[in-house]
Amino acid sequence: MARGTSFEGFSFGLHPGSSRSSQFIIEVQRGDAAAFQELVQSYDAMVMRIALALTGSQDSAQEIYFKVFRNAFASVNKLDSSSSVFVWLYQILVKHCIEYCRRKQAYSATSGSRNLAEVLRALPPTERVVFLLKHSQGLKVHTVAEIFGCSAERIASILESATIALRAELKPHFPKIA
Numbered sequence: 001m002a003r004g005t006s007f008e009g010f011s012f013g014l015h016p017g018s019s020r021s022s023q024f025i026i027e028v029q030r031g032d033a034a035a036f037q038e039l040v041q042s043y044d045a046m047v048m049r050i051a052l053a054l055t056g057s058q059d060s061a062q063e064i065y066f067k068v069f070r071n072a073f074a075s076v077n078k079l080d081s082s083s084s085v086f087v088w089l090y091q092i093l094v095k096h097c098i099e100y101c102r103r104k105q106a107y108s109a110t111s112g113s114r115n116l117a118e119v120l121r122a123l124p125p126t127e128r129v130v131f132l133l134k135h136s137q138g139l140k141v142h143t144v145a146e147i148f149g150c151s152a153e154r155i156a157s158i159l160e161s162a163t164i165a166l167r168a169e170l171k172p173h174f175p176k177i178a
Contacts, residue, residue, distance in 0.1 A: 022081040022082060024038075024039075024085070025076075025079055025080075025081045025083070025085065026081055028076050029076055029077050029079070029081075036073065036076070039072070039085065039089075040069055043089050044065070044069075046137075047064075047065050047068050047069070047089070047093055048061055048062075048065050049137075050093060050097065050132070050133070050136075050137060051064040051065055051068075051093070051096075051097065053132055053136050053137075054097045054100065054101065054128065054129065054132055055100060056117055056121070060100065063100075064093075064096045064097060064100055067096045068089070068092050068093050068096055071092050071095075071096070072088075072089060072092055075092070084146075087143075087146050087147055090133075090147040091147055091148075091149070094129055094133075094147055094148065097125075097129050098125040098126060098129055101121075101125030101128055101129065102125050116170070119166060119169045119170060120132070120166070122169070123162055123165060123166070126158060127158055127161055127162035127165070128162070130144055130148070130155055130158045130159060130162065131158075131159060131162040131163075131166075133147070134155075134159055141155050141156055141159070
């Protein structure tokens with residue numbers, strides 16, 4: 001974790017504009033196994049935490065984890081040395097999480113006994129991922145927008161839609177929810 005700065009216990013310092021970030025990317029692209037291992041070590045806890053939060057299953061989270069780093073390894077040569085490693089890796093993670101949500105989405109028409117995790121899993125995949133990145137991972141709207149490659153206004157709209165859907169689902173169980 002020496003190459004990055006700490007944010008919630010994770011190394012996210014390999015940002016564009018940093019000469020060390022550019023050099024790091026070049027090292028990984030040249031096949032430096034130690035540099036790629038450092039990338040994995042810098043982000044593995046974050047990837048696993050988000051995958052587990054989205055899936056609720058250790059096995060599914062591990063499946064996503066391996067797909068993310070396998071995809072990162074396979075696509076590292078497409079990464080521009082001026083790019084943010086943080087955003088690039090998050091983009092890969094989000095792609096796999098949304099794919100997982102689409103495959104596994106099991107919406108129950110009988111919402112009477114659903115808990116918060118079930119209600120979250122019932123959200124459309126993009127809404128669910130955006131909501132969890134913002135509220136569970138504490139990312140700022142503009143960071144989530146950068147990860148998704150869209151405007152902050154679009155992310156705010158997705159968050160609003162997710163929040164409205166969650167309130168509607170939870171209100172019968174928690175009448176004091178506005």
